[in-house]
Amino acid sequence: MKTRAILILICFAVFAASTTLAIVNKGAEEITLDGGKKGKVEFPHHEHQEALEQKCKTCHDLFPQEPGIINDLKKKGTLKKKQVMNEKCLECHKTRKKAGKDAGPVKCKGCHIK
Ligand code: HEC
Numbered sequence: 001m002k003t004r005a006i007l008i009l010i011c012f013a014v015f016a017a018s019t020t021l022a023i024v025n026k027g028a029e030e031i032t033l034d035g036g037k038k039g040k041v042e043f044p045h046h047e048h049q050e051a052l053e054q055k056c057k058t059c060h061d062l063f064p065q066e067p068g069i070i071n072d073l074k075k076k077g078t079l080k081k082k083q084v085m086n087e088k089c090l091e092c093h094k095t096r097k098k099a100g101k102d103a104g105p106v107k108c109k110g111c112h113i114k
């Protein structure tokens with residue numbers, strides 16, 4: 001009887017773990033970011049998650065997984081203006097472009113739309 005109880009517990013643990021994985025909140029598929037005077041920036045969020053093999057921290061080490069958080073942190077002064085753009089978006093696109101890999105835009109108008 002003891003082994004049976006243990007088996008049931010293991011099954012339950014595996015089930016719980018798999019549902020936890022399945023309900024990870026990946027956020028919106030497409031996000032419009034505030035690009036200030038230069039104009040808004042359309043950011044394909046899920047496309048990035050796939051291209052970057054689901055490594056969320058590539059970006060979310062700099063800001064948490066919350067809608068509108070970049071603007072909130074810029075207002076608080078925790079993030080500088082253009083910090084995400086320079087340290088994340090452009091840094092990665094430029095490095096990958098140089099390495100001959102798939103990359104996103106590096107020119108202003110490639111991202112900012114008026
Ligand atoms: C290439 C950068 C990047 C990667 C990688 C990334 N995100 Fe995001 N994520 C963003 C940006 C930018 C925002 C918008 C923040 C804002 O609105 O100020 C965001 C917002 C979110 C939000 C807030 C809800 C929403 O829809 O705005 C959630 C949840 C989220 N991300 C989850 C994830 C998860 C889970 C992963 C990994 C599977 C991930 N993100 C990978 C850039 C990224």
Ligand code: HEC
Pocket residue numbers: 033034035036037038041070074080081082083084085086089090093104105106107108109110111112
């Ligand atoms: C890869 C996409 C991308 C490219 C290319 C890009 N930007 Fe940005 N830019 C962003 C994002 C995302 C933000 C908002 C987050 C931030 O401020 O870091 C932003 C914000 C800005 C802001 C507003 C800062 C503020 O808070 O007032 C200005 C101004 C700006 N960019 C100018 C430029 C100029 C000029 C160029 C070309 C030299 C450029 N950007 C190229 C993505 C980009």
Ligand code: HEC
Pocket residue numbers: 041042043044047048051052058059084085088089090092093096102103104105110111
């Ligand atoms: C760590 C690397 C990395 C970071 C950080 C990153 N990108 Fe990208 N981006 C990519 C790659 C790789 C592609 C090409 C994806 C593909 O072709 O599927 C791309 C493509 C794009 C495209 C073009 C999408 C299309 O369908 O043509 C845009 C726009 C873009 N990125 C904007 C941004 C913005 C805005 C940020 C910052 C909030 C950002 N990226 C941060 C790697 C990155």
